[in-house]
Amino acid sequence: MAVDYTIRDGIAVITLDNPPVNGLGHSTRLGIVEGIERAREDAAVSAIVITGAGRAFSGGADITEFNTPKATQEPTLHTVIQAVEGSAKPVVAAIHSVAMGGGLELALGAHYRVAAPGAQIALPEVKLGILPGAGGTQRLPRAVGLETALNMIVSGTPVLSEKLANTALFDAIAEGDLLDAAVKFAKDAGARSGPHPKVRDRKVVHPNAEGFIQFARNSVAAIAKNFPAPHKCIDAVEAGVKQGFDKGLAFERECFLALVQTPESRALRHAFFGERAASKIPDVPSNTPVRAIERVGVIGAGTMGGGIAMNFLNAGLPVTLLETKQEALDRGLATIRKNYEAQVKKGKLTAEKLDARMALIQPTLAYDDLADADLIVEAVFEELGVKEQVFSKLDEVAKSGAILASNTSTLDVNKIAAFTKRPQDVVGLHFFSPANVMKLLEVVRGEKTANDVLATVMQLAKKIRKTAVVSGVCDGFIGNRMIEQYIRQALFMLEEGALPAQVDRAIEKFGFAMGPFRMSDLAGNDIGWAIRKRRYQEQPDLHYSRIADRLCETGRFGQKTGAGWYDYKAGERNALPSKLVDEMVIAYSKERGIERRKIADDEIVERLVLALVNEGAKILDEGIASKASDIDMVYLTGYGFPLYRGGPMLYADTVGLYNVERAIRKYAAQPNGDAWAPAKRVTELASQGKGFNS
Known part of the structure; x- marks a missing residue:
């Protein structure tokens, strides 16, 4: 049983105990109802306290039960809340640390709520493309007011308990021991006669409810046009305001069931689970020992190296930053400081934290200063000969057990590891630019990379707030290998009749953050050119359009040169269609x-x-x-694939692999069709009526 029942000074204490966040799985729900009934039958019990063990009151639904029969097995959360709310003996929710989703809905069903300071209070269901399904859209507006409730429900953003102290959500904020305060409150409540308050009986008070709801609707329309859940959240709240609690609750349930079936909710839930699944490596047990990372070395203080260093500084880890020349080192330090100063101006960082982070940097021109680093990440020029010089030197100076990482975006990590006598300690850590902003981290596993190295960097990725996805060794790994075929098709379509602006406009309308030609201009067209030149040497039979080479031969490398596939005005990033490029394409x-x-x-x-x-x-x-979800996480977090479509592999499942294979074979029969040999997995899954994520 995931619930503990004890008696304390005549008060029944029901403690949720389902680590890590006391998810409201079936056994937990059953335990709460049984605890309420047990307390009801015990004449010596005057009141009930519900609290959570460990680090949460409750984080809501138990995600391990999603898509299983247990998720809807009685008692459902609705049944649990009815039992709590209908208890003749007063029920006090003692809230600490986290009360989110169903956990907050459970607390709203109690007669009273006592909270510890600093508890995170939220209804985050909208982030999964659904809405609170156990009365959250009805009870929260009655507890905290219409405006605060709508803001919380539509955004899903947590609010600290003390910021809600003056609302009807909390009867008290406990300064000392939470359970002591809750038991005392329950004892006092149990001594009072008469009915105990129910949130459902309160009125939603607002001077102009209809006007504010319309304001909220207009705001959501501007920022969430591709997501139906925020709109339905407003509809459900409005139903409760206009039609009363019971009709509002019924409408909420109707909306919940409809939203669960939408492709947008499927995509958001896929991303939610995909991010968690990405941290699990099939042949690396979760209990694999990890190496201590207390000091990091970064080689290269350019744009990428400086951004990589900031990730570790933000996590409080000292960084030794190495450059070959003092001028480059000074420039890199100045850029890091400038980035932090920009955060201070925006109010995202204090001046004190800026100084503290800069103080963690040890700038150096000497490799010997990396001798005490536990992890060393190189961010030098993308050329194998340069990597060989760096890793040969690191093999001499790095201490035993140090992890040596390459930020290469395409090169063979096995060859890089072979430049050392410790290939088991070498791994790829491919950060994406700007490295201090982009969430994705491709962890490239070499043939000899040790399991504890993988376990360590995956744990470290969480510390620096990255979504880490493991890739094997191949040219371009997951992300860049796939994007090369994407760019290849974009170039073929220029040959066949499209123009850059049309291609970008079409894929951006589909939902991409940026089309292939705007993206190339941002990254630098010379980068793709260098890769293609290597392709021409290594794979001379590979069919490529040479139209991008023609562009690069004119020096149009993108934003950094003020001209690429588009024209750019000095000091501006707006992409302006170029008549010269259009004429060149034709x-x-x-x-x-x-x-x-x-x-x-x-x-x-x-x-x-x-x-x-x-x-x-x-x-x-x-x-x-x-797994397919790893590929989707790469594209959702690193390449601007629309979140509401769930990534390329889930999108293919949505379309149906039968239709995907038919389209691939259609394009294989057209000009430039040699780029379209269908993957074995597409053909097999299509014939079985399955998807990548079946």
Whole structure:
């Protein structure tokens, strides 16, 4: 049983004990109801306290029961709340640390609530594409007021308990021991005669409820047009305000059941579970010992190296920052300080924390100063000869047991590891630019990378607030290997009849943060050019459009040169369609003898997205990624794939792999069709009627 029942001074104490956050799984729900009934039958008990063991009151639903029969098995949370609310003996919720989702809804069903300072209070269901389904949209407005409740429900953002101290949500904020205070409060409540208050009986008070609800609706329309849940949250709150509690509760349930079936909710839930699943490596047990990381070394103080260093500084880890020249080191330190100063101006950081973080940096020009680092990350030029120099030197100076990491985005980590006598200590840590902002971290596992190295860097990724995804060794790993096929299709479509602005516009309308040509201009077109030159040497039979090479030959490398696929005004980042580039594209087609045709936006989207899907399936076939959700996490957190579509592999499941395979074979029969050999996994799953995430 995940609930403990004790008697303390005539008060029944029901303690939720389902680590890590006292999720309201079936055994917990059953235990609460049985505890309420047991207390009711005991004449010596005058009142009841519900609290949580460990580090939470309750984090809400037990995610291990999602999509299983236990999730809806009686007693449901609705039944539990009815038992709490209908208890003849007063029920006091003693809230500490976390009361979120169903946990907060449970507390709202109690007659009284006593909270510890600093408890995080939230209804975060909207982040899963649903709404609170156990009365949250009805009881919270009655407890904290319409405006505060709507803000909390629509955003899902936690609020500290003391900020809600003057509302009807809390009867007391306990300054000392929470359980002592709750038991005393319950004892006093139990001594009082008459009915005990129920949140459901309160009125929603607001001077202009209808006007505020319309204001909220307008605000949500501007920021959540692709997500139905925030709109339904407002509808459910409004129903309770206009039609009363019972009709509002029934409407809330109706909305909840409808939202669970939406593709947007499926996508958000997929991302939620995918992020958690990414941290689990099939052959690395969760109890694998980890190495202590107390000091980090970073080689290279440029844009990438400085951003990488900031991640560790933000987590309170000292960083030794190495450069080869004093000028470059000074420039890197100045950039880090400038980035922190920008955060101070925005109110996101205090001046004291800025100074504390800068004080954690030890700048150096000497490799010997890396001798005490537990982890060393190189962020030097993307060329194997340069990497060899760095890792050979690190092999000499780094202490035994230090983890040596490369930030390479495409190079062979096994070759890099072979530059040392300790390949078991070498791993790829591919940060994405800007490294202090982007959430994704590709962890590249070499053939000889030790399990404890993997376990250590995965744990460290959480500390520096990254979503880490493990990739095997291949050219480009997961993200860049797939994006190469995406760019390849974009270039073919320029040859065939599209123009850069049309391609970008179509895929951005689909939901991408940025189209392929705007993205290339931002990253630097010379980077892709260097990769293609390597391809021409290593894979001379690979069919590539040379139109991007033609662009680079004119020096149009993107935003950094003020011209790329687009034109840019000095000091601005707005991409302006370029007549010169459009003329170059059309002339290139003519030169190649290609008759240009009108390409529909639907074709643009399908070819770009399915290029990602097909390559992702090949990555799964080869074991480079262990599961489809890992690929989706790479694209959701590092490449701007629309969150409400769940990533390329889930999107393919939504479309249906039968349809995906048919489209791939259609494009394989057209010009430039040699880029479309269907992955084995696509064909097999399509024939079985399954999806990547079945």
